[in-house]
Each structure stands twice: as structure tokens, then as C-alpha cells.
Amino acid sequence: MPARTGAQYIAGIRDRAAEVYIGGERVKDVTTHPAFAGGLRTVAGLLDMQHAPALHDEMTYTSPSTGDPVGLSFIMPRNAEDLARRRNMMRNWAKLSCGMMGRTPDFLNVAVTSMAAASDYSGLNRPEFKQNILDYYEYIRENDIVMTHTLVNLQRSRAVGATPFDDRTEVALSVAKETDAGLVVRGARVLATLGPLSDEIAVYPARTRRVPAGDEGRYAFGFAIPCNTEGLKFQCRDSVDLGRSHFDHPAGSRFEEMDAIVFFDDVLVPWERVFLYNDVALCNQWGERTNRNAHTAHQVVTKNVVKCEFMLGLATLMVDTLGSGDLPATQHLIAEIIENLEITKALLAASEAQASVDEWGIFCPDYRPLLVARKKMIDMYPRMTEILHLLGSSSLMALPAEADLNGPLAEDIREYMDTDTATAEERIRLFRLAWDVSCSAFGSRQTLYERYFGGDGARNAALLYQIYDRGAQRDMVEEFLSLE
Ligand SMILES: Cc1cc2nc3c(=O)[nH]c(=O)nc-3n(C[C@H](O)[C@H](O)[C@H](O)COP(=O)(O)OP(=O)(O)OC[C@H]3O[C@@H](n4cnc5c(N)ncnc54)[C@H](O)[C@@H]3O)c2cc1C
DSSP states (O other), X not given: OOSOOHHHHHHHHHHTOOEEXXXXXXXXXXXXXXXXXHHHHHHHHHHHHXXXXXXXXXXXXXXXXXXXXXXXXXXXXXXXXXXXXXXXXXXXXXXXTTTOOTTOTHHHHHHHHHHHHTHHHHHHHOHHHHHHHHXXXXXXXXXXXXXXXXXXXXXXXOOTTOOGGGOTTOOBOEEEEEOSSEEEEEEEEEEEETGGGOSEEEEXXXXXXXXXXXXXXXXXXXXXXXXXXXXXXXXEOOOSOOSOOTTTSTTTTTOOOOEEEEEEEEEXXXXXXXXXXXXHHHHHHHHHHTTHHHHHHHHHHHHHHHHHHHHHHHHHHHHHHHTOTTSHHHHHHHHHHHHHHHHHHHHHHHHHHTOEEOTTXXXXXXXXXXXXXXXXHHHHHHHHHHHHHHHHGGGGTOOOOGGGGGSTTHHHHHHHSOOSSOOHHHHHHHHHHHHHHHTSHHHHHHHHHHHHTTOOHHHHHHHHHHHOOOHHHHHHHHHXXXXX
């Protein structure tokens, strides 16, 4: 099947309904439920972009097996041109949500593609796992599957010395038994962003964590299954789509990607969907050795450039509207966002300039600048929302709703709320967006997302410490010390 349309995606989510719970109830149809429908429409819009005449060539490439146009994020890059084309495609998707949706399908497309490109790695575990990951990659590419993933065991005790793996209550997801049909897994995981809006869910070890060595093989696995697999349940948080108009809630009404806890209640994972199992060392090295970490970081940082651009544009409009651009303090704050944007752009460019063909024959961006960019965003994004607070101050609360523009105080609003550059309505529209990005439940979730979705700052720092070869720098100092 060629790249899907939004309507085909929505029909699939409706027809293969997963067990999704919110507010004490099972959701009958996520495609019409107000908690999810706005976000779902945006995901559908991403898929429709693949069919827009002006974008079709930028968003798709020719399937090597069918000759059909398929999504470009499934491409296995072989050279600089492929990598740049893939980045451009991912940038187009990021722009649709102003960088506010993290789990656009390209993230997991790129993850599975890189594991399939390095299928020999799965074969080191068991020969049949090599074919499993290749078949799965082909399946998601040809059917344009939308995926979520859940990599982290639910917090229970993070005390020093405790691991989620020796928890007697079996909270950590583990293999309960092996059968002829496959693995039966039990436990809970966080968080499946886009879970209720996905066709399939992937489970594999997180980049920033290690499965401890020893006899914990039953915690070492990677697999993917349909979201409607029996025993799989998605428990959602409150929706940040408040059911308001785009005017009132411009981001939340469009970009709710939902995060869910996933309960695995004796879920059968068929053997053909297992990509690694019961080899702690292989599981722990998977992301690095296959370069999955580098490719997913390439998607994340591409998205982050768009997000920084959006924050800069928003801050600029706020300053222009309030006429505060001549104030040195304002210029200082805007300069900070410019720095964030330029640093992120430069790191993305460096990753491509230093890209090389890896041991799997794939043209791979340099992970080091991408990891730095990911880690920087953990601090930069919360600061950028803080800058919106500092620039906007009371205007972030002086926010009549759309209905008020036609309500009893409409005349007062129009008379008093304009500025030198904006009508009252333009000002309110702008500051409702700034509020939604920096103050609303949607905005708070964005900040939490950037802080944590890819692991916390401390673990990302540890990862940078581990992967960064500092030999040349140490030699440089040793050479200096050896001078007479
Ligand atoms: C909005 C949002 C969306 C997410 N989406 C996804 C998703 O789609 N898929 C997915 O798999 N996960 C997702 N996550 C989960 C994310 O990967 C985790 O939140 C993250 O890895 C941190 O793990 P934790 O929440 O268990 O916190 P913890 O590991 O408990 O850490 C909490 C804090 O304590 C510190 N800490 C605790 N223990 C240690 C330790 N041993 N060493 C160092 N520091 C420690 C950390 O620095 C951190 O600041 C999402 C999270 C959020 C907030």
C-alpha cells in the first residue's frame, strides 16, 4: 500500500480500537472522543501532506519492494543527499505542529528503520530475529503504520541501590513465560505518547538506562505489537484539549498527543514480533551499535529547530505588539532565544557535516552534536517558556475569550485592548497563543515533555560522558605537561 491518507489512518484507528481509558471510562471511539479528536486530526493532516501535490515529492520516496510512493522517513540513507531529504521531510512535519508534537510518526519510523538497517545485530542474538526486524520494517513502511513506544518502567522506588528489576510486585515489565507462540509479558510502562492514536506499540530498552547484568534476561527484550493486542491497556492522563475553539486554545485544540501509562496484562508477543530477547549485553548496546540513537536524535533535533524558530517568532510578535523592543532587558531575552535557535541549528548542521557511512552501510549523522543538542534543549525549553512569561507578564492573563469579543463588554475590549500595532482582537489572539504555549495545561505539559521525554538531564549527561572520546584532548594536555 502506498503512503496512507489521513482518512485511511483515522479509519484504521477506529476499526482496530485499542483499550483506552480516560476519566474512569473506556473510550468507545478515540476518533470522535473530544479528548483525542483534535490531535488525531493533526496526525491525519501529517499523512495528508504526503499526498499534497506541492509536497508529495518532498514527503515520499519510491518503495524498493513495490515501487509505490512511501513515507520518506522510512528511507535508509546511503549518502548526504538522502540524509538532507529526510531532514527536510521531517522539518515539514514538525512545522505543521510548530514543533509542539514530539511523537509525529517519523520518530519511530526512523527508529525501526535504523534497527532494520542493522538487522545483523538482531541476528547476533538469534538468527530468526534478523528476519523479524526486516519483515517488521517492511510491514510498517508499506502500510504506513503510526507507532508509539514505551521504554521506561513505572516509578516505584528510585532509592539508591533499588532497581525496577528487583521489585517483588513485578511492576517492571518482564517476560512472565515463554510459549510456542511467543513471549507472554506482564507489567507496566510509561509513557506512551500518542499511544491512543497509534496503530502499533514498540517496546525496547531506553537509551538512557541499562538493564542490569545478571540473570535479568527476562527484562531484556525488544518487540512491537498492535495497540489492540489483547491484555494491552492504555490509561490516559487528563486531556489538555479543553474542547475550546482554535481562537481560545490555539495549541491545545490541535496538538494534544496524549501520554498514557501502558498496562501489559499477560500480553502475548508472537515470536515473529520479537527483535531481541534474553541477552542483556546486546539489549544495552542496541541503540548505540545500530545507531538508532543517532537517527532518532536527528529527528528530535530537526523538530527542535522548528520549535526554537516558533518560540522566537512568538516572542518577537509579543514584543512588537507591546512596543517593548527598545528596552535593553527585552533585547537580552530575545537574544537568548536567538542563541538557542542558532546553537540548535549549528549542532544539527554539524551532525550532517560530520556524517559518515556506518558499519551497516547507512549514512549516519554524527551522534555527538545531536546528543549535545538534545541535552541543551532540556534546559533551553523551560527557559524559553520563562522568557515568554517575562515578556508577556499581565498580557498573559488579560485574555478575554472568543465569546467575550461578542459579549456584553465587546466595546470596552475593542476600545481599551488595542496597542500601537495590533487591534484588540489581534492582541488577544496572539496572547492566547503565548498563554497556551507557556501557561496552560498544554504549555506545562510541553515543558515537562522537553525535560523528560528523552530521559532526564542527569542521565543524558552521563551518556555524553560515556560516548564522547576525550583521548585527543587528554593527549594534548599530557603533551603540554611533558614539556621541559
Ligand atoms: C510528557 C512526557 C512524555 C513522555 N513520553 C514517553 C514516550 O513516548 N515513551 C517513553 O518510553 N517514555 C516517555 N516518557 C518517559 C520518560 O522517558 C521518563 O520520564 C524519563 O526517562 C525519566 O524517567 P522517570 O520519569 O521514571 O523519572 P526518574 O528516573 O525517576 O527520574 C526522576 C528524577 O530523579 C533523578 N533520578 C532518579 N533516579 C536516578 C538515577 N538512578 N540516576 C540519575 N538520576 C536519577 C533524575 O535525574 C530525574 O530528574 C515521557 C515523559 C514525559 C514527562
